[in-house]
Amino acid sequence: MNDTTAQFGMQLGQSAVAAGQEYVQKNFGGLIPLSLLKHHFNVSNSYVIKKLQLVVFPWRHRPWSRKIRRLETGQTEWQPPRDDINCPDLYIPLMALVTYILVAALQTGLQERFHPQILGASASRALVVVLLDFLFVKGGCYLLNVQGPGQVIDLIAYGGYKFVGVILTLLTGLIHPGMTIYSIVFLYAFAANAFFLASLRSRLAFNDLTCSRQLRSLRSAVLPDLSSTATPVTVSHAQRKRRITFLFFEAVVQVVYMAILVRV
Secondary structure, X not given: OHHHHHHHHXXXXXXXXXXXXXXXXXXXXXXXXXXXXXXXXXXXXXXXXXXXXXXXXXXXXXOOOOOEEEOOOOOEEEOOHHHOOOOOOOHHHHHHHHHHHHHHHHHHHHXXXXXXXHHHHHHHHHHHHHHHHHHHHHHHHHHOOOOOOOHHHHHHHHHHOHHHHHHXXXXXXXXXXXXXXXXXXXXXXXHHHHHHHHHHHHHHHOOOOOOOEEEOOOOOOEEEOOOOOOOXXXXXXXXXXXXXXXXXXXXXXXXXXXHHHHOO
């Protein structure tokens, strides 16, 4: 029975991914190359398990730098998610988004206030939050002159990981542990997501620096890391300081997004 259930779950996930890829390619194919979508959906079972563990327990993970591979043509590109735990993917954010909608519907059903519109309302709320987060970060990247290939998809992927913590909080609420326990779980989920984003998004924000920097915690010192700089560009100390401040603010503002999502 467990094997049958697991196979059904995998088939359902693969069908959802295929449908999502088809929809995005049909409507946004001119904006987002299909090769980039395939890259971000190139995951394995072990990667998904390890990445979920990383999102929930990011505290002692290191290094945060992404891996680069050299092609036969001499060019370099990022390793796909299945080969690099630090690479952003779209599989987990997509599955987490669908799971969030279902868990939100389950919660309203157990509270005897479910109606079909709940599904649409939950999906709309989730998409609006992801869009606001994306526009905020994209606007910051524009003002700070941060550029990079595949940045749009990376930002969407990073924005989707917050649903893992939101789902954990909603599932905790289903067992009615009391407001204190519920608040502790929510605050932990927020802190883990903020730390995770500050650490990984720093790779994206500083991918064009001569001295690329890595945030190991929200209060830590900024340490040099030259390993992931593909196209060196000189950036002043003032620019680096502004980017670090922006990353910190982006991590903190996640508490607002997550608070909106848990109110179902």
